[in-house]
Every structure is written in C-alpha cells, then in structure tokens.
Amino acid sequence: MSDSHTAHHTRNTGGVRVVGLLSILAGIVLIIAGAATWYVVTDQLKAQDITVAEDAEWFGGKQVNGPLDAYSEAQVIEKHALEATGGKTYAQLEQDDPVREVAMNASFLRASLFTSVVAYGVAAFAMGMGVLWLLLGWSLRKLA
Template sequence: MSTTGSTTNTSHRTLVRWSGIVAIVAGVVMIVAGAVTWATVSSQLSAQEITVSEDSTMLPGDDVDGPFSAYAQAQIIDHHALEATGGKTYAQLEQDDPLRVTAMNASFLRASLFTSVVAYGVAALVVGLGALAVFFGSVTTVVTGRRGTGSAAGAQAGRDSHPQEPLLAA
C-alpha cells in the first residue's frame, strides 16, 4: 500500500475544501458589498426628494429611490427637454441658442440618473455572483467533506471497494 497516493489525494481534497471555504467567504463579502451599494444609492437618491413627473408613462408620482423610478425620471426629462427645444438635442442647437442651457442641464440630469441605474445593475450583479460563489463553495466543501474517511487506510479501503470511482476528480 502506497501512502504517496493517499497523501496526494488528501492534499488535493484539502486544497479543494479550502477553495470552497474561500469561495463562501468571498461570496458573503460580495453579497454584503452589493447590498450596501444598493442601499447607499437608494438613500442618496431618496435624499434628493425627486418625484417622477406626473406626465411620465412609467411610475408617475413615484419617489425616485430605485432603478426603475430613476430610469422613468430620466426618460421624462428627455421628453421635456426635447419639447422645450423643438425636438433638438444639445448638439443640434446653435451655439448661441439660449435653449442650449436647457438641453445641457437635461443631459446632465439624465446622465446622473443613468449612473444610478448602472450602479443598481452592478450591485445586483455582485449580489448574484456572490450568491453563486456561496452556492458553489458550499457544494465543493460538502462534497470534499463527504469523500472518504480522511485516513490513508480508509482512503485505500474506499479505493479497494470501488476501484472505478476516484476519490476526487482532479
């Protein structure tokens, strides 16, 4: 009976188990970071006390404190700016046209709101990836914990009783 193979399998199992634990910890950190980011963006938007315009086709009268209300407000700002400028964008207006300031302010407001929408998307992505890391880390940790008895004799006995089944796929 060779102990080198058992030691190698045990060290591989240990490495995979620790990788699973690291994935779980990283996943939890990602979930917390994503949730904190989401909450921070929500509180900052809410502090501005913005309400979606009543003539918006989406969420009229809603407080702007989430991704959908921020998007809705950005869309209605664009609509109002185009109405005010006769359908022209900032770049289409003459340089000395006083409506250029209106178009520019609308553009800045929309960009800020879209930045919030993107921040929400990134936060949701990070939470989702964190959940996947926790899931796969948990599966890895559970699977490596159940394989074999942890002793060289037990590992050899397991191989003898199930010769086609490897202890741990590398």
C-alpha cells in the first residue's frame, strides 16, 4: 500500500513541478519583455532630443529619457498652450482661430509623451509580474 501511495504522490508532485517550471519560464519572458520595452522607449525618447522646459515644475533643463521627465514635459506643454490660447483648449477655440493650431500641436505632443509614460508603466507592470511568476514557480517547485 505504501508503494502505490508513493507512486501517486510522485505523480502529483510531477505536475506541480511542471507548473512551477512553466511559471518560472513565464516570469523570465515577462521580465525580458518589460526590460526590452523600457529600453526601446528610453532609446526613442533620447533620439528625439527633447529637453524639459526650464519653467517646468520638475526636471527643468533635463533631457527627456524616462517616465517622470516625459510627464513633466507634457505638463509644461499644457501650461504653455493654455497661456497661448487664453486658457482655452483646442475644442473650445473657434475653428477659424489661428491659435487653434498651437493647441492642436500641443495636444499631439502631450499625447505622444503620455504614450511613452503609459509604455513605461506597462513595462514596469510586466517586469513586476515576471518577478511574481518567478517566485510562484520557485515556490511550487520547492513545495513539490
């Protein structure tokens, strides 16, 4: 009876070990994908050679190459656009208003910068999930 119990126990732990290994592999893939995304976004931002405006609340004069300075530059672009349009957004300006183009360009620039901020967030999330999957897989294999 103990032999069949041992065989049954081994079969069950084998499945747990496989799931643990798959979790570890998924964790590695997520970490690599997140890190690659972070690198690509940083590289693309650096290539644009954007400098945070001096009058920004944070990071004035710093090259945009990360999520915080990209966010800071997006905020200062909004400030400058609202100054140029008398506090009106693109949608609030009359269609024939010549400053509407300023508001439109500011909106496009802000959207592009916010896209990079979101990409950084997704990359960080992927790396964090990768660490969790690694820990889960390691734990499953230890328990098995």
